[in-house]
Structures are given as C-alpha cells and as structure tokens.
Amino acid sequence: MLSLIINNVVIFAGIGGFLALLLVIADYFLANYGDCQIDINGKKKLTVKGGSSLLNSLAENNVFIPSACGGRGTCGLCKVKVKEGGGPLLPTERPYLDADELKNGVRLSCQVKVKEDIIISIPEALFSIRKFKGVVETIIDYTYDTKGLVIKLIEPAKIDFKAGQYIQLESKKYAKSKQVVSRAYSMANCPENNNVVELIIRRVPDGIMTTFVHDYLKKDDELYLTGPYGDFFIRDTDTDMIFVAGGSGMAPFKGIIEDLYKKESKQHIVYFFGARTTEDLFLVDEMKEYEKKMADFTFIPVISQPEKSPDWKGESGYIPPLLDKHIRDPKNTEGYLCGSPALIASTEKKMKELGIENVYYDSFG
Ligand code: FES
Numbered sequence: 001m002l003s004l005i006i007n008n009v010v011i012f013a014g015i016g017g018f019l020a021l022l023l024v025i026a027d028y029f030l031a032n033y034g035d036c037q038i039d040i041n042g043k044k045k046l047t048v049k050g051g052s053s054l055l056n057s058l059a060e061n062n063v064f065i066p067s068a069c070g071g072r073g074t075c076g077l078c079k080v081k082v083k084e085g086g087g088p089l090l091p092t093e094r095p096y097l098d099a100d101e102l103k104n105g106v107r108l109s110c111q112v113k114v115k116e117d118i119i120i121s122i123p124e125a126l127f128s129i130r131k132f133k134g135v136v137e138t139i140i141d142y143t144y145d146t147k148g149l150v151i152k153l154i155e156p157a158k159i160d161f162k163a164g165q166y167i168q169l170e171s172k173k174y175a176k177s178k179q180v181v182s183r184a185y186s187m188a189n190c191p192e193n194n195n196v197v198e199l200i201i202r203r204v205p206d207g208i209m210t211t212f213v214h215d216y217l218k219k220d221d222e223l224y225l226t227g228p229y230g231d232f233f234i235r236d237t238d239t240d241m242i243f244v245a246g247g248s249g250m251a252p253f254k255g256i257i258e259d260l261y262k263k264e265s266k267q268h269i270v271y272f273f274g275a276r277t278t279e280d281l282f283l284v285d286e287m288k289e290y291e292k293k294m295a296d297f298t299f300i301p302v303i304s305q306p307e308k309s310p311d312w313k314g315e316s317g318y319i320p321p322l323l324d325k326h327i328r329d330p331k332n333t334e335g336y337l338c339g340s341p342a343l344i345a346s347t348e349k350k351m352k353e354l355g356i357e358n359v360y361y362d363s364f365g
Pocket of ligand 1: 055066067069070071073074076077078110111
C-alpha cells in the first residue's frame with residue numbers, strides 16, 4: 001500500500017514537473033509580447049521588445065543597473081523600484097529584499113521579465129553609467145592566484161569616478177566557456193588616472209570570469225566594461241580612518257590611498273591588509289612607500305596562517321583584535337572595509353563595540 005502511494009506521488013510530481021518545463025519552453029519559444037514601454041523616473045521612455053529581463057532590456061538601451069552575478073539572481077545588486085507592471089514577485093527575489101523594499105515594490109531587475117508596459121524608478125546617478133571599450137595594456141602577476149589588469153580606455157577614452165568605486169567587466173567566449181558573463185571589480189587606480197581602469201582579480205576555481213582573465217586574456221585584447229558603480233568611497237570629513245582589506249579587497253584601497261596621497265591628506269590613517277600566508281601578500285613595498293610619503297599613514301599586513309610562514313615577523317592572527325591599539329578616538333574615526341562577508345561581519349562588529357559609528361564596506365558576497 002505504502003509503495004503504491006509513493007509511486008503515485010512520484011508519478012504526479014513527475015507529470016507536474018514535465019508540465020512546468022513545457023510551460024517554460026513554450027513561454028521561451030512561442031510567447032510574443034510585442035513592443036513594451038519602460039518608463040524610467042517619468043523622464044525617459046524606452047520601447048523594447050518584450051520577453052527579455054528588465055535588466056537586459058535596460059542595458060540594451062544603455063541604462064546600466066549594478067549586477068555582479070550576470071543576471072543569475074544571486075548577487076541582489078540589481079534592485080529597481082517597479083511602480084507598475086513587472087508581474088508577481090518570484091521566490092528567487094524574496095531572500096534579497098527586506099520588508100521595506102517589499103512594501104515599496106523593489107524588485108530584482110534580472111528576475112523581472114518585460115511582458116507589458118512597466119513604470120520603474122532608479123537613482124538618477126545610474127544614468128551617468130557608461131559602457132566602455134578598452135584594450136589590455138598590462139597584466140601583472142601579483143601572486144600565484146592574483147593578477148592585476150591595466151585596461152586602457154578607447155571609447156569613451158576617460159571615466160569619471162570616485163576612488164573606491166567599481167566597474168563590471170564583460171568576459172568573452174573561450175575554449176572552456178561559451179557563456180559571456182559580467183562581474184563586478186573595484187577600480188584600483190585613482191581618479192587622476194582616468195584614461196585607464198586598473199583591476200585586481202583573484203582566481204576563483206572554475207570561475208568563468210577569473211578563468212578567462214587568468215588563462216586566456218592577453219595583452220592588447222579588447223574588453224568591454226560598464227561603470228562607475230557603487231558608494232564605497234571616502235566621505236568628505238577630516239576624521240581618523242581605519243581601512244581593513246582581505247586579498248583582492250586591496251583594490252579599492254590602492255586607488256583610495258593614491259588619491260589621498262595626491263590630495264596631500266593629513267588624516268590619521270591605519271590600513272590593515274589580511275592575507276593567509278606571505279605568498280598571498282602583494283603591494284607591500286608600495287604601501288610601505290606611502291608610509292614614508294604621507295603625513296600620517298600606517299600599513300599593517302597581517303598573516304592569518306603564520307604556521308605556514310615561519311619567517312614572518314609581522315602581525316598575525318585575526319584583524320579585529322588588533323584594532324584597539326590603533327584607534328585614538330572612536331567618535332572621531334571612520335571604518336572602511338573590503339573583503340569576504342566573514343571579514344566584514346567580524347570587523348564591523350568589533351568596530352561598533354569599540355564605539356566607531358560610521359563603518360562603510362564593500363563585501364565580496
Ligand atoms: S544581477 Fe545579480 S541578482 Fe540580479
């Protein structure tokens with residue numbers, strides 16, 4: 001009897017799944033939504049062919065919404081406010097939206113399919129994001145798994161940005177991947193050098209983009225990117241600042257420190273840079289040079305696995321317990337963090353415990 005029930009459940013589940021699949025295929029191949037209008041902020045109207053995601057429909061019309069996962073619904077960055085149209089909220093969107101956002105009609109634009117006229121609202125700043133064509137000028141081997149890229153911009157030839165912001169880089173098809181993806185990377189140059197985009201890219205095992213960059217990309221190759229995005233930049237204050245980065249989280253701070261140096265900043269700045277072993281450290285000499293050149297800048301590399309680097313004489317262990325002795329006045333200090341979600345969470349918690357109210361971060365998560 002029990003096996004009969006299980007058999008029936010399996011058969012019905014199979015039929016249900018098959019019908020759902022048929023509906024998806026039919027929707028993909030047969031549905032014709034015709035032309036649809038996207039009204040943006042009541043100021044701009046786009047006519048697009050229905051059937052694509054809102055994210056892609058906007059990008060095809062040079063309106064670029066942040067997206068680090070290439071539209072797979074896993075980064076939660078592509079939020080827009082949908083005032084009308086857009087269909088029902090999908091289960092894939094819910095984990096990325098808080099109660100306020102749900103109430104206000106915020107949606108993940110990569111999950112919203114344009115099937116009818118839509119009215120949306122986006123921050124005005126997104127209108128200034130551009131698509132750039134560039135060529136690879138230099139590839140630098142920082143460590144065994146981390147490369148630096150210098151991309152010379154061709155069209156447009158300059159990018160206006162604030163030190164610390166990010167761009168989205170487009171990959172190309174290559175032997176191991178027919179998929180073209182777009183991934184977010186912080187700019188590692190300062191705004192004064194606005195004819196190039198410098199990136200620091202650490203290899204992710206089997207990552208489509210990082211395999212492309214590490215194994216296939218060559219000098220003089222053409223690339224496309226969009227930007228600038230994000231609000232990870234130094235606030236215009238004269239407070240003390242604590243920077244904390246892990247791995248390729250070095251990128252925005254490289255640009256920020258170059259920028260502060262050029263502006264002759266006198267602020268008290270302490271920069272903790274975390275790496276697993278000495279083999280994972282890079283740009284240490286350059287940062288030590290800034291210690292000499294800047295009024296009040298200290299660079300502290302920290303190794304988390306000192307047992308693998310027996311000759312290491314510097315700081316080791318976790319960064320948060322090291323913060324106390326470098327904070328002069330928590331009420332007059334800002335924290336800036338870039339790295340893994342775990343590093344951000346533990347450092348932010350410690351900074352708040354120490355009384356630092358303003359903590360800004362850029363997470364890899
Ligand atoms: S693009 Fe990443 S969630 Fe939409």
